[in-house]
Amino acid sequence: MNPTPRSILLVEDNEDDIFFMLRSVKTAGLPWEVHVVKDGQAAIDYLSRLSPLDDRRLPSFPMVIFLDLKLPRKSGLEVLAWLRAAPDLKGCVAIMLTTSAEAKDIAAAYELGANAYLVKPPSVELVPMLEALDRFWFGYNTFQLRK
Amino acid sequence: MSAQTESEKNERILILAPTGSDAQNAAGVLAQFGFSGFVCQDLAEVCEEATRGVGAILVAEEGFRDMGGKLLMKLLSEQPTWSDIPIILIAYGDIKKTPQKFSEFGETGNISILERPFAPHTLRSALQVALRARRRQYQLRDLLDQQLRMHEQLKVSHANLESEVASRTRELRLTISELEAFSYSVSHDLRAPLRAIQGYSQYLLEDYSEKLDEQGNLFLRRILDSSLKLDRLIQDVLIYSRVSRNGLPLVVVNTQNLVEDVIRSYPEFQLPRAKIEILNPLPEVLGHEGSLTQCLSNLLGNAVKFVPAGAVPHIQIWSEQQDGSVRLAFKDNGIGIPADHQERIFNIFEKGASGAAYEGTGIGLAIVKKAVERMGGRIGVNSVPGQGAQFWIELKRIQ
Numbered sequence: 380m381n382p383t384p385r386s387i388l389l390v391e392d393n394e395d396d397i398f399f400m401l402r403s404v405k406t407a408g409l410p411w412e413v414h415v416v417k418d419g420q421a422a423i424d425y426l427s428r429l430s431p432l433d434d435r436r437l438p439s440f441p442m443v444i445f446l447d448l449k450l451p452r453k454s455g456l457e458v459l460a461w462l463r464a465a466p467d468l469k470g471c472v473a474i475m476l477t478t479s480a481e482a483k484d485i486a487a488a489y490e491l492g493a494n495a496y497l498v499k500p501p502s503v504e505l506v507p508m509l510e511a512l513d514r515f516w517f518g519y520n521t522f523q524l525r526k
Numbered sequence: 527m528s529a530q531t532e533s534e535k536n537e538r539i540l541i542l543a544p545t546g547s548d549a550q551n552a553a554g555v556l557a558q559f560g561f562s563g564f565v566c567q568d569l570a571e572v573c574e575e576a577t578r579g580v581g582a583i584l585v586a587e588e589g590f591r592d593m594g595g596k597l598l599m600k601l602l603s604e605q606p607t608w609s610d611i612p613i614i615l616i617a618y619g620d621i622k623k624t625p626q627k628f629s630e631f632g633e634t635g636n637i638s639i640l641e642r643p644f645a646p647h648t649l650r651s652a653l654q655v656a657l658r659a660r661r662r663q664y665q666l667r668d669l670l671d672q673q674l675r676m677h678e679q680l681k682v683s684h685a686n687l688e689s690e691v692a693s694r695t696r697e698l699r700l701t702i703s704e705l706e707a708f709s710y711s712v713s714h715d716l717r718a719p720l721r722a723i724q725g726y727s728q729y730l731l732e733d734y735s736e737k738l739d740e741q742g743n744l745f746l747r748r749i750l751d752s753s754l755k756l757d758r759l760i761q762d763v764l765i766y767s768r769v770s771r772n773g774l775p776l777v778v779v780n781t782q783n784l785v786e787d788v789i790r791s792y793p794e795f796q797l798p799r800a801k802i803e804i805l806n807p808l809p810e811v812l813g814h815e816g817s818l819t820q821c822l823s824n825l826l827g828n829a830v831k832f833v834p835a836g837a838v839p840h841i842q843i844w845s846e847q848q849d850g851s852v853r854l855a856f857k858d859n860g861i862g863i864p865a866d867h868q869e870r871i872f873n874i875f876e877k878g879a880s881g882a883a884y885e886g887t888g889i890g891l892a893i894v895k896k897a898v899e900r901m902g903g904r905i906g907v908n909s910v911p912g913q914g915a916q917f918w919i920e921l922k923r924i925q
Contacts, residue, residue, distance in 0.1 A: 393718055395718070395721065395722040395725060395726075396718075396721070398725075399721075399725045402729065478717045478718060478721070480761075480764065480768075481768075482768070499717075499721065501721065501724050501754055501757060502724050502725035502728050502729075503724070503728055503750075503754075
């Protein structure tokens with residue numbers, strides 16, 4: 380068992396997709412603590428506050444970040460680039476979750492260090508997808524231990 | 527004289543005979559023979575007039591006094607390549623010395639020496655020969671001019687063509703990138719509201735199903751089904767446009783592994799839902815792995831889909847080596863395709879005769895055909911209705 384809480388950051392501007400995600404997490408009965416931000420800058424601001432010194436104040440540090448590509452203020456790729464340059468956040472898993480299946484988007488995401496690239500499935504397939512992600516990332520996967 | 531045309535000037539015999547009235551007499555004789563004579567005062571004038579047009583130069587020996595010889599040599603050496611002005615030199619006295627006197631002209635001067643006294647007809651025939659040769663020279667000049675003009679015109683039209691091609695290419699690139707942006711926006715923006723329709727109708731079914739009567743439930747399921755169908759359609763169109771426009775770099779692809787991977791990835795390609803056999807080892811080909819995977823899953827997807835109700839799909843896959851290419855064949859036990867549909871099924875949005883009875887967007891085979899062609903290959907089908915179909919694709923062989 381992984382002792383860390385299953386803390387998730389969802390970076391998504393589409394209200395419908397946010398609703399579907401939260402509902403599917405609930406339907407699947409996953410023990411996820413999902414924090415939602417609705418634009419790229421807000422994601423960076425949120426993550427910046429979680430420095431190693433004061434993260435004890437925060438109840439949950441995001442282990443997995445779901446990133447949409449097209450976002451207001453800063454794009455998902457810009458957030459990803461920032462994340463991979465941030466020394467304290469190297470252990471965060473960045474999963475792109477987007478409607479785009481464009482080869483250039485996929486290539487750009489992996490180039491910048493995405494851990495996975497998921498094309499948003501129809502809502503009927505969202506629950507099984509989240510269950511599989513939970514099984515892999517919080518079951519089989521081992522996270523980097525924080526200092 | 528100033529009213530002479532250029533062609534008249536080109537027929538002129540320039541006369542230089544500084545002594546007494548020799549020049550005037552000579553001009554008179556020439557006029558009698560029908561020549562056009564032009565009397566010059568010195569060699570400088572001869573040289574100047576020669577640049578305006580000359581048939582031949584008739585010069586008396588004494589005309590070469592002083593610096594005259596050098597002037598004439600300059601004129602001769604500066605002639606264009608087509609020109610070789612005929613000069614008739616009238617010599618008198620010691621003819622034996624004359625050739626040495628004019629040896630400075632060397633081979634550059636087209637000089638004939640006429641020794642005095644001579645009969646008028648001797649002069650006439652000499653001038654006729656000279657003029658005849660000179661006319662040829664002018665003809666040559668005109669031909670060269672014409673050629674030069676054509677060359678210039680060709681250069682101009684070539685340059686125009688180049689810039690036309692460049693600007694068309696720019697326009698095309700712009701159009702392509704606009705289309706790419708459009709398809710990107712379709713992929714991202716058009717699918718978002720559709721996903722919302724899907725999601726909310728699904729949740730409506732999940733949460734409020736018992737509050738609706740049977741017909742209400744039916745309508746809701748139809749909305750959900752249609753939105754899923756539309757989503758598949760949009761995705762297939764996007765795949766088709768991606769396959770059409772993206773460069774497909776060809777690398778060595780192991781088709782055996784690829785086919786096995788595709789079969790492993792889809793439960794509908796596995797027992798008990800379907801029986802797929804690989805009859806002989808499938809070779810390596812030159813292809814694009816992503817596109818080839820798409821082709822295989824579309825072809826196998828069709829093979830397991832288009833079976834008579836209740837039948838278990840049975841598909842056989844094998845390879846045949848051909849000249850420069852490899853043929854992969856996919857034989858199924860499906861409903862088959864009538865002869866008059868065998869061409870059309872590869873067109874986008876085209877379904878087979880029984881297509882309406884089966885789920886599908888009508889794009890799958892168009893994607894396969896486009897992808898195979900982009901990989902430098904071919905696709906085809908042999909089928910008899912009721913006896914299954916045998917699709918084949920030919921791909922580049924590893925040399």
